Structures are given as C-alpha cells and as structure tokens.
Amino acid sequence: MHELAVCQALIEQVERVARDHEARRVISVVVAVGPLSGVEPKLLEHAYPLAAAGTVAEFASLTVEVEPVRVRCRTCQAETDALPNRVICGACGDWQVDVTSGEQMLLKRVEIETADVPVH
Amino acid sequence: MCRDCGCSLGPTAHRAPLAAHHPAPGGRVESIEVITRILDENDRVAAHNRQHFDEHRVLAINLMSSPGSGKTSLLESTIKALAGEMKVAVIEGDLATENDADRIRSCGVPAVQITTGNACHLDAQMVHDALHDLPLAGLDILFVENVGNLVCPASFDLGVHRNVTLLSVPEGDDKPEKYPVMFRGADLALITKTDLLAYIEEFKPERARASLRQVGYAGQVIELTKRGGEGFTAWLEWLRSEAAALRSHAATGG
Numbered sequence: 001m002h003e004l005a006v007c008q009a010l011i012e013q014v015e016r017v018a019r020d021h022e023a024r025r026v027i028s029v030v031v032a033v034g035p036l037s038g039v040e041p042k043l044l045e046h047a048y049p050l051a052a053a054g055t056v057a058e059f060a061s062l063t064v065e066v067e068p069v070r071v072r073c074r075t076c077q078a079e080t081d082a083l084p085n086r087v088i089c090g091a092c093g094d095w096q097v098d099v100t101s102g103e104q105m106l107l108k109r110v111e112i113e114t115a116d117v118p119v120h
Numbered sequence: 121m122c123r124d125c126g127c128s129l130g131p132t133a134h135r136a137p138l139a140a141h142h143p144a145p146g147g148r149v150e151s152i153e154v155i156t157r158i159l160d161e162n163d164r165v166a167a168h169n170r171q172h173f174d175e176h177r178v179l180a181i182n183l184m185s186s187p188g189s190g191k192t193s194l195l196e197s198t199i200k201a202l203a204g205e206m207k208v209a210v211i212e213g214d215l216a217t218e219n220d221a222d223r224i225r226s227c228g229v230p231a232v233q234i235t236t237g238n239a240c241h242l243d244a245q246m247v248h249d250a251l252h253d254l255p256l257a258g259l260d261i262l263f264v265e266n267v268g269n270l271v272c273p274a275s276f277d278l279g280v281h282r283n284v285t286l287l288s289v290p291e292g293d294d295k296p297e298k299y300p301v302m303f304r305g306a307d308l309a310l311i312t313k314t315d316l317l318a319y320i321e322e323f324k325p326e327r328a329r330a331s332l333r334q335v336g337y338a339g340q341v342i343e344l345t346k347r348g349g350e351g352f353t354a355w356l357e358w359l360r361s362e363a364a365a366l367r368s369h370a371a372t373g374g
Contacts, residue, residue, distance in 0.1 A: 002241050002272035010158045017152055024147060031158065038275035038301040071336075085300040087336030095333045105158045105275070109151060116148040 003043040006105070007051035013107050018056045023112035026057040030109040034067040034102035035084040041066055060111075069102035162276055165244035169251070169279025176256035177370045179363045180264065182278050184302060185286035186295075187268030190312040190346065192220045194286070194355075195263055197346040199227040201356055206260035206363065211250045213242040213267045220265065230254060241272035244279055260363055270299040282307040282362060289316045293328035300335035308339055308358060315345040 010031065018026050033039050041064040048062045069082045073089035074097060080090030084102070088095045143149050157163060173180040183191045192212075199208050210231040212220040221233035232250045234242060247264060256262065264280060266273040285306035287295050290313065296303040303309065309332055311325060329341050342358065344351030 002239075002275055005239070005241075005243065006158055006275070009161055012161060013154070013156060013158065017154060021150065021152060023150075024144070027149060036301055036304070038271065085297045085335050087300070087304060088334060095336065096338065097336065099336065107154045107156050107158055109153055111149060111151045113143050113147045113149055116143075116146050 003039060004047040004050060006039055007044060007047040010048075010107060011051045011055055011057055014057045014060070014110055015055055017110045018112055021112055021114060023056060023114055026060040026110060026112050028061045028063065028109075028111040029057060029107070030063045030065065032065045032067050032104050032106045032108050034104040035069055036087075036099065036102040037105040039105055065108070067101050067104050070100045071097035072100050073097050159276065162244045165248055166277040166279035169244055169248055170281070172251060172256060173262065173279065173281065174366075174370060176259065177367055178256050178259045178262050179282070179359075179366045180262045180278075180280040181359075181362075182264045182266055182273075182280040182283045183286065184266045184270075184273050184283060184306075185268060185288070185312075186270050186291055189268070189286045189288035189291060191265050191268070191286060192223055193346045194310070194312060194344075195224060195265065196227055197348075197352070198263075198356070198359070199224070199229050201352070202261075202359070203228070206359075207258055208261045208263065209254055209256075209259050211247060211254065211262065211264045213246070213265060215239070215267065236267060240267060240269050241276055242266050242278060243276045247278045261359065270295070270302045274302040274305055281366065284308045284310060286310045286312050287328060288313040289320050289323045293323045293325070294331050296328070296331040296335045296337065303332055304336040306337060306339065309337060309341045310355065311341065311343040313345060314343045314351065315347060 014026055014029055033041060044064055045062060052058050069084055070079060071082045071087060071089060072079045073092060073094055075094040076089060076092040078089060078091035082088060082090060089097050185191055195210060202208060208229050210224045212231055212233045214220055214235060216235050218233045221231040224231035232253045234246050234250050264278055283306050285303055311328055317323060325343055332341060342351050342354045344355055
C-alpha cells in the first residue's frame with residue numbers, strides 16, 4: 001500500500017499551491033493516473049483523507065481521473081488502446097510499441113478559496 | 121450531480137462537509153491548473169542521487185523482486201565472482217532485521233541496512249540517507265536491494281542507473297502478466313533458480329519470456345542459477361559492460 005506515500009507527496013504539492021496563491025483552504029484536488037503508474041485509484045481515494053488530515057486540504061474532495069493505456073506501434077504505426085498486462089499493438093499484435101498514455105501520475109488542478117478582492 | 125448540495129463535484133465530494141463546496145462570505149473560488157508529477161519531490165532527490173553516483177563513477181543497480189526469489193543469494197555469488205576485479209557495496213532494504221546486510225558483510229564488502237518499518241518500498245530519500253553511511257569513493261558497483269515486493273517499489277525512482285527485476289522459477293512463469301508495472305519497467309530481467317527447473321516442470325522459460333514481451337518488456341532476459349554456469353556468466357558480463365559504459369560515458373564528459 002504505497003498509495004499513502006503517494007498521497008503525502010500529493011498533499012505537499014497541494015499545500016505549496018495553496019501557499020503560493022494565499023488560499024484560505026482547498027476545495028478540490030484533481031489528479032490523473034494511468035494503470036501503468038502502479039497506483040490504484042481506489043486505494044488513492046482511501047489514503048487521501050489520512051494524508052489530508054490537519055492540512056489546508058483537509059476538507060477538499062479528491063477526483064481521480066483514470067487515463068487509458070494507449071500505445072503506438074513501431075512496426076505498423078497504429079495508435080491503439082492496450083491493457084496493462086498486454087502492452088502490445090491492438091492492430092498487428094507486435095510488442096515493439098511506445099506507450100503514449102497510461103504511465104501518468106499527475107496533479108492536474110487545485111480549486112482553492114481565497115479572500116475576495118474588494119471592488120472599488 | 122451531487123444530490124446533497126446540488127453542486128457538480130461528483131461522488132467523491134461527499135466526504136467533504138456541504139459548506140466546503142461553496143466560498144465562505146468574503147471568499148472567492150479559484151481553479152488553478154497545475155500539471156506536475158505527484159512524485160516530483162522523490163524524482164528531485166532521485167536525480168540528486170544519480171548525480172552522486174555519476175560523480176563517483178559508481179554503477180548503481182536496483183534489484184527488485186518478490187520476497188524469496190534470490191536477490192541476496194545472487195548478490196553473495198556475484199560479490200564472490202567479482203572479488204579482486206570490482207569494488208562492490210550494497211544497500212539492503214527490508215521491513216526489519218539486519219540479516220541481509222550481515223550476510224553481505226560476511227562476504228567482505230560494505231553494506232548498509234535500511235529498515236523501513238512497515239513501508240513496502242524504498243524511496244529516493246531513504247537511499248540518499250543511506251549514502252551518508254556508505255562512502256562511494258573507490259566503488260565500482262553499488263547494488264540497492266529493494267524491499268521484496270512486486271508492486272510498490274515500481275513507482276519510486278531511486279536515482280539508480282539500472283533496474284533489474286528477478287523472477288524465480290518457483291514463482292511461476294506468468295508472474296510478469298500478474299505484475300505488469302514492475303516487469304515492464306525493468307532494464308534487465310533475470311529468471312533465477314533455474315536449477316529447480318528439473319523439479320518444477322510447470323515453469324517453462326519460453327512462457328516466462330512470452331509473458332515479459334506481453335507486458336511490454338523489450339530487454340534482455342538471462343536465465344541463471346547462483347551456482348554458476350552460462351547464465352551466471354552472462355549476468356557478470358552484463359555488469360561489466362554496464363560499468364564500462366558508465367566509465368566511458370563519464371570520461372567523455374557525456
């Protein structure tokens with residue numbers, strides 16, 4: 001269960017964003033993960049509240065966008081979907097492929113609340 | 121749409137109190153696009169480790185596998201085979217005990233044990249901390265024996281030059297398909313304990329190779345036993361050529 005360690009790293013980044021933007025609190029956090037990143041979205045969601053407790057993101061929601069596994073074939077050039085344990089070309093079946101999606105483990109977006117700037 | 125408060129944050133938002141979705145009086149909601157790698161701090165420390173290894177021209181190798189697939193035994197045999205030829209040191213990762221570091225030290229080379237407590241993997245910071253107890257000057261190869269685990273270690277760059285994944289014969293030839301992330305990320309795959317092939321006829325090396333190809337592993341596969349033979353020689357040759365490549369890379373300032 002390394003997802004807690006991943007969540008702790010995530011919260012550190014979210015705290016940095018909140019600090020840079022002088023946020024009062026964080027409302028929502030959006031991450032993108034691919035199946036080849038080695039992170040399980042459900043476990044990430046379970047671990048998140050433990051990592052967020054006591055931080056500026058304590059009550060923020062977490063949305064995990066799961067990216068598909070996509071490969072580009074070096075032989076036939078086709079770009080197709082693949083499975084995490086069948087990383088081969090969906091068109092010709094060749095295993096000499098480049099993964100174009102599926103390895104991501106990204107923080108994409110943070111929604112924060114800041115003090116309103118008074119309008120004169 | 122979230123049926124409790126009417127906002128559109130989706131089902132995961134239910135964990136937050138209703139008020140959390142809406143700005144407090146005098147507050148303003150901002151959406152910040154970020155797009156950074158979640159493990160960027162680990163990656164930064166990993167790059168720092170790699171710089172240390174490069175400066176000292178030490179080939180750093182991360183060994184990963186299930187518990188009991190023969191990482192420490194392979195290291196013992198490798199250290200003995202390279203004695204007098206290359207200076208080797210080992211960082212050992214386990215949840216508890218100094219047993220593995222003791223085994224390595226009894227082969228006459230320095231070893232630092234990282235005990236992770238309940239953590240299931242090594243990260244770049246743990247390796248960095250271990251380097252404080254392990255002088256790199258004069259070394260040729262540093263092995264990092266990761267925590268025995270086919271899942272978690274795959275997600276953390278340690279800053280090593282090469283990742284080597286072991287698959288032992290008793291584990292079964294379909295392990296790569298079951299743990300694709302670990303195997304596809306390897307730079308070298310070793311099929312270990314091949315002396316047991318005579319007793320475990322269910323294991324077919326060609327099926328293990330096909331399983332590796334299926335998860336997108338395109339590298340070399342070496343079948344070996346720590347007792348020596350052709351495969352073990354091929355492993356030593358791989359180490360020699362990687363160490364030589366690192367030295368010539370460093371010498372040309374690349």
